[in-house]
Amino acid sequence: MADIAVVGPGAIGSVAALAVQQTGRHAVTLCARRDPGAIRVVDDVTGEVTDLTMPVLTSPAKVDGPADWVLLAVKAHQTDGAAGYLGALCTPRTTVVALQNGVEHVARVAPHANDARVLPAIVWISAEPTGPGEVTVRNNISSLLQVPAGPEGEEFAKLLDGAPAVEVELVSDFTTAAWRKLTTNAIAGIMAATGRRAAVYQREDVKELALGLARETLAVARAEGAQLPEEEAEALVGIFERMDPDIGSSILFDRLAGRELEWDARNGVVRRLGRRHGIATPVSDVLVPVLAAASDG
Numbered sequence: 443m444a445d446i447a448v449v450g451p452g453a454i455g456s457v458a459a460l461a462v463q464q465t466g467r468h469a470v471t472l473c474a475r476r477d478p479g480a481i482r483v484v485d486d487v488t489g490e491v492t493d494l495t496m497p498v499l500t501s502p503a504k505v506d507g508p509a510d511w512v513l514l515a516v517k518a519h520q521t522d523g524a525a526g527y528l529g530a531l532c533t534p535r536t537t538v539v540a541l542q543n544g545v546e547h548v549a550r551v552a553p554h555a556n557d558a559r560v561l562p563a564i565v566w567i568s569a570e571p572t573g574p575g576e577v578t579v580r581n582n583i584s585s586l587l588q589v590p591a592g593p594e595g596e597e598f599a600k601l602l603d604g605a606p607a608v609e610v611e612l613v614s615d616f617t618t619a620a621w622r623k624l625t626t627n628a629i630a631g632i633m634a635a636t637g638r639r640a641a642v643y644q645r646e647d648v649k650e651l652a653l654g655l656a657r658e659t660l661a662v663a664r665a666e667g668a669q670l671p672e673e674e675a676e677a678l679v680g681i682f683e684r685m686d687p688d689i690g691s692s693i694l695f696d697r698l699a700g701r702e703l704e705w706d707a708r709n710g711v712v713r714r715l716g717r718r719h720g721i722a723t724p725v726s727d728v729l730v731p732v733l734a735a736a737s738d739g
């Protein structure tokens with residue numbers, strides 16, 4: 443049995459907490475910044491509804507000791523705000539699994555984590571808040587967490603072994619896997635900019651824009667060591683084109699709800715690292731300020 447804290451009981455945090463609950467093997471606590479009330483997770487394929495039954499804390503001051511594992515599921519830009527929880531929960535024997543988008547998990551989380559190990563995770567889960575205390579998981583695609591192959595990744599896979607809510611996959615080339623996901627995140631920035639779900643990629647002009655964005659993101663990815671050829675752009679944009687038109691993205695849900703956007707970790711990073719490598723990023727040069735301005739508003 444491990445002591446596990448899930449920090450950030452939103453869409454992904456609720457699915458992570460559900461997975462821990464399903465194992466029946468661990469003590470799990472939700473760490474929130476306000477009382478979320480009762481939380482239920484709905485499977486949109488089977489219609490199954492599961493109530494989360496673990497205790498909820500609403501302040502780092504209520505943490506009564508370090509955790510073995512912290513599953514961090516706040517948005518990237520909320521990480522500094524979660525520093526109080528990380529400080530109270532982490533020791534050098536803790537592993538923090540950063541369930542976040544982007545490619546900068548370790549740099550973002552480690553400064554707050556008291557020398558805990560930080561395990562970056564690529565989140566392939568589509569989960570959406572669909573009402574007060576309700577998170578719906580789009581289970582027509584598999585819910586997958588990819589982590590770097592190695593001892594920490596293996597321990598994490600063992601931790602959640604047997605939980606139907608998520609599958610943990612160990613990947614040997616994490617840089618490539620993380621940049622492939624980041625490229626899809628960058629493309630999804632167009633949803634937030636237009637305020638539209640995946641149907642927007644059916645437009646020829648938007649598809650062209652998405653292709654330009656994907657190509658420049660992949661160029662930056664290769665400069666960062668990812669093995670992603672330019673032809674990957676067509677394949678990744680094709681995924682969006684063929685997607686259920688009603689599928690959204692967490693950055694779109696934030697835009698529609700008038701919340702701050704995770705623009706820097708998902709799109710800003712392409713422009714920032716592109717500049718560092720001397721790679722032109724013309725689409726990001728326009729899209730990033732648009733997203734940043736939408737986020738401010």
Ligand SMILES: NC(=O)c1ccc[n+]([C@@H]2O[C@H](COP(=O)([O-])OP(=O)(O)OC[C@H]3O[C@@H](n4cnc5c(N)ncnc54)[C@H](OP(=O)(O)O)[C@@H]3O)[C@@H](O)[C@H]2O)c1
Pocket residue numbers: 449450451452453454455473474475476515516517518520523524525527541542543565566567568569570571691692704
């Ligand atoms: N949703 C998806 O389908 C999806 C898919 C792949 C990857 N991701 C990535 O997963 C990460 C989490 O996204 P999400 O969609 O789960 O976000 P979310 O639904 O907005 O959840 C974030 C949660 O963190 C809480 N929070 C914020 N600051 C906190 C703090 N200081 N202490 C404790 N809790 C705090 C928020 O509380 P409040 O309710 O008070 O704001 C919210 O419950 C992001 O990096 C996202 O890009 C999401």
